[in-house]
Amino acid sequence: MSLRSRIAAPEGPAEGRQDGRLVAVYRTKLLEEIDLAEMSSLAAADRRSRLERVLGHIISREGPVLSTAERAQLIRRVVDEALGLGVLEPLLEDASITEIMVNGPDQIFVERAGRMERVPVRFASPEQLMQTIERIVSTVNRRVDESNPMVDARLPSGERVNVILPPLSLTGATLTIRRFPRVYTLRELIGMGTLDEQMLLLLAALVRARFNIVVSGPTGAGKTTLLNALSGLIPEGERIITVEDAAELQLQQPHVIRLESRPPNVEGKGRITIRDLVRNSLRMRPDRIIVGEVRGGETLDMLQAMSTGHDGSLATVHANSAEDALMRLQTLASMSDVAIPYEALRDQINSAVDCVVQLARHADGTRKVSEIALLDSHGHEEYRITTVARFRPEPMGADRTIRGRFDHFPLPERLADRLRLANEPVPAAFGVAALPAELTTRAAPGRGTYDGPGGHRG
Numbered sequence: 001m002s003l004r005s006r007i008a009a010p011e012g013p014a015e016g017r018q019d020g021r022l023v024a025v026y027r028t029k030l031l032e033e034i035d036l037a038e039m040s041s042l043a044a045a046d047r048r049s050r051l052e053r054v055l056g057h058i059i060s061r062e063g064p065v066l067s068t069a070e071r072a073q074l075i076r077r078v079v080d081e082a083l084g085l086g087v088l089e090p091l092l093e094d095a096s097i098t099e100i101m102v103n104g105p106d107q108i109f110v111e112r113a114g115r116m117e118r119v120p121v122r123f124a125s126p127e128q129l130m131q132t133i134e135r136i137v138s139t140v141n142r143r144v145d146e147s148n149p150m151v152d153a154r155l156p157s158g159e160r161v162n163v164i165l166p167p168l169s170l171t172g173a174t175l176t177i178r179r180f181p182r183v184y185t186l187r188e189l190i191g192m193g194t195l196d197e198q199m200l201l202l203l204a205a206l207v208r209a210r211f212n213i214v215v216s217g218p219t220g221a222g223k224t225t226l227l228n229a230l231s232g233l234i235p236e237g238e239r240i241i242t243v244e245d246a247a248e249l250q251l252q253q254p255h256v257i258r259l260e261s262r263p264p265n266v267e268g269k270g271r272i273t274i275r276d277l278v279r280n281s282l283r284m285r286p287d288r289i290i291v292g293e294v295r296g297g298e299t300l301d302m303l304q305a306m307s308t309g310h311d312g313s314l315a316t317v318h319a320n321s322a323e324d325a326l327m328r329l330q331t332l333a334s335m336s337d338v339a340i341p342y343e344a345l346r347d348q349i350n351s352a353v354d355c356v357v358q359l360a361r362h363a364d365g366t367r368k369v370s371e372i373a374l375l376d377s378h379g380h381e382e383y384r385i386t387t388v389a390r391f392r393p394e395p396m397g398a399d400r401t402i403r404g405r406f407d408h409f410p411l412p413e414r415l416a417d418r419l420r421l422a423n424e425p426v427p428a429a430f431g432v433a434a435l436p437a438e439l440t441t442r443a444a445p446g447r448g449t450y451d452g453p454g455g456h457r458g
Helices: 003-008 018-033 036-040 044-062 068-083 086-093 126-138 186-191 197-208 223-231 274-281 298-306 322-333 342-352 413-421
Strands: 097-103 108-112 115-118 150-154 160-164 174-178 213-217 240-244 256-260 288-291 314-318 355-361 367-375 385-393 404-408
Touching (some): 018 068, 068 086, 086 108, 086 126, 126 150, 126 174, 186 197, 197 367, 197 385, 213 223, 223 355, 240 274, 256 274, 288 298, 298 322, 314 322, 322 367, 322 385
Parallel strands (some): 213 314, 213 355, 240 256, 288 314
Antiparallel strands (some): 097 108, 097 174, 160 174, 355 367, 367 385, 385 404
8 A cells, every 4th residue: 555545545434523533634734745755765663753743843833722732642643544553553552462352443452461451442433443454454465355354464563463344243343453472581471470480490401301392271371472481492503493373483593494374365375374384394404393383284293293303392282271282182183184093193192292381361360380291101002191380279369369389299200311311400399209109090091190199180
C-alpha cells in the first residue's frame, strides 16, 4: 500500500466524537502538506517524527484551541492512523501487555500480568476495524475477506495475529494479537517464581548433557518463554536450527538457522509445513534442532531426529501433564503418512525423549514449572516416568495469590550416571537414593508408572 493511500484512507464515522472528526480533517491536511517522495525515502522512525512535526505546525497555524494533552493526543491519533494501527498503537507499545483481543469495534481486551482486562478504547466503526485488519494482513502479503475469513499471520515486529470475520464470528470482525515474548534467562524466571535454584541447576545440566527435552503445557503457560531460556544454555560452538510456525524464538548463539513455515498463497499454492522444514533441517548438518511446537505428522520426524544422532534437541507440545505429553506425542506421530504400529511409536518415544518439563498457568496469572519428569523406560517397555521436581501449591489466600513450594526427588540411577558421564554434577537436591520396592509399581500399558516418592501415577 502506498504512502498516499495509507494516509488518505477514510476513517469510519466518528459517532459524535469531536476528536474522530478532527482526525479525518487533519489527515487530509497532512496529505496536502507533505512531500511524499521525500517521506518514502525516510526510515520508519524518522517518517513518524517528520509527520508529527509537520502536523504540529498545521495545528498551530490553523487548528482549534487545544490543551497540551489534547494536542498531543490528536497528533498521535492522526499519525497512528496514517502509519500504524490506529487505536491499537498505544497498546502495542505498552510492554506490560502480552495479548490484545479485539471483539468487534466496541470491545478491546488485553492481558496484563496474566490477568484479563477491558481497555477504554474502541474503533470508530466496523469499517475502521476492517481497515486496520487489512493493513495488518497486507504487510505479510495475505488477504482476508468473505472467501478467506480466517487468517494467521505475523507482524514484521514479531507479534502473532489471528483474524476471523463474520459470518464465522457472530460478534463481528475479531482480531487477536499475541505479543512477541521477551527473552528471559532461567535466573530471571527464578525471580518471577517460575522455578527455583535447584531446578535451574538440573535443567542446565540436562541441556549441557544433551538430554532431549519436551516442554509441555496449556496455551499461554509460557512454553516459548521457557524454551528460549533453555536454549540459552546451549554451547556457542554448536549449529542450531529452529523450526517454527510463527518465528518467536530469539536465540543468542552465533550459529543459528531460523526456519519458518509458510501458508498457501491466495491461489492455495506454495504451502511449506513444519514437517517439510523438519525434514529439510536434517540435511543441514544440525547439532541441535528446536521445534517451536509439534502438532501433527512432523512429530514423527522430530522423534526420529532425536533418536538418530541429534541429541540435545528441544520441542514444545500442548498437554496438561508430563504423562499426557508422551501420549500426545504418540498420537501426533501417528498422524504422519507413514503407517507405524502404535506400539512402535511408543518405542520411538522411549528412544527419543529424556525429559518433560511441564508448565502450568495458575488462577492469579503466574506461570510455574509444575513438574520435571524424566523418562527412564527404553526399548519395548511401557512408559516409566519419574517426577524429580514439582510445585506443591498451598490453599489460595484472601489476596488470591498462588503460593507454595517446589519439592525435589532423587534422579533415577541410570539417568544420574548419564549426567556424570557427561561431566555434569547431579545437583544436591536430586542426589540418588535407593527407593523401596513397594514404591515402584507397573502401570497400565501406555499409561506410565509411579516411580518413587516423586513419581507420577498413570
